[in-house]
Amino acid sequence: MHIEPAFLFDLDGTLVDSVYQHVLAWKTALDAEGIEISVWRIHRKIGMSGGLFTHQLLRETEVEIDPERMERLRWRHAEAYRRYAGDINALPGARKLLAWLAESAIPWAIATSGRMETAAVNLAALDVDPRQTIVITRDQVKYAKPDPDLFLAAAARLETPIENAFVVGDSIWDMLAATRCRALGVGLLSGGYGSDELRQAGAVRVYEDPADLLFHIDELGGR
Incomplete structure (x- = not known):
């Protein structure tokens, strides 16, 4: 019996070209608090939970970050x-990929470490209405990536076993979360991580962007 896969998508750097806007936004926030950190170090943390982000900041900068400062x-x-x-756009092929999955009756959902306050900007760029699409944000789970809670919640909303799901993401945090919940990780290069990094974190396949994934969809069991 053929079991149709489900696709669980990260958002930033996976469907929407927004990673560097997040980096610059974090740099702006950190500068305003007088916390000095290099831009490249911020990029390496995009995709993980805000809590882990701040814990790593503590280790790297030795700056005290209390709950009030964190908020x-x-x-x-x-x-x-x-x-x-206004500068954030859908990645090449993202809308076409989601439309193709819908037309093919292949279930999909979005699971992002961002809260809805920032995810709403990305969803608008993608022309996705969260009232008509399953979107799991940081607000809805206890832990974000690299914990698997976001993807487990998305699979539960789709009513599909997590083992039947492909987790599609652009960062090592997505791939680590996929491995922890026994989903298959599919990496995209559109967020700035390299192919070797994604594979070492658990990706079974790596593609350039959503358009490249759609071109090779047969490799993932899409029909």
Whole structure:
């Protein structure tokens, strides 16, 4: 019996070209708090949960980040990110890929470490209505990536076993989360991570972007 796969998509850098806007927004927020950190170090953390982000900041900068400051950073980041809304676009092939999956009756959902306050900007760029699509955000789970909660919640909403799902993401945090919940990780290069990094974190296949994934969809059991 053929079991149709389900696709669980990360958002930033996977469906929407927004990774560097997040990096700049975090840099703006950190600068406002007087926390010095290089841009490349911020990029390496995009995709993980905000809690882990701040814990790593503590290790790298030895700056005290109490809950009040953490909330202020989150607010400053969201405010700065919204200013980039006009520069954020869907990645090549993203809309076509989602439309193809819908037309083929292949279930899919979006699971993002971002909260809805920033995810809403990306969904608008993607022409996805969260009222008509399954979208799991950081607000809805206890832990974000690299914990698998986001993807487990998305699979549960689709009523599909997580073992039947492909987790599609652009960062090592997506691939680590996929491995932890026994889904198959599919990496995309559109967020800035390299092919070797994604494979070492658990990706079974790596493609350039959503358009390239759609071109090779037969490799993933799409019919």
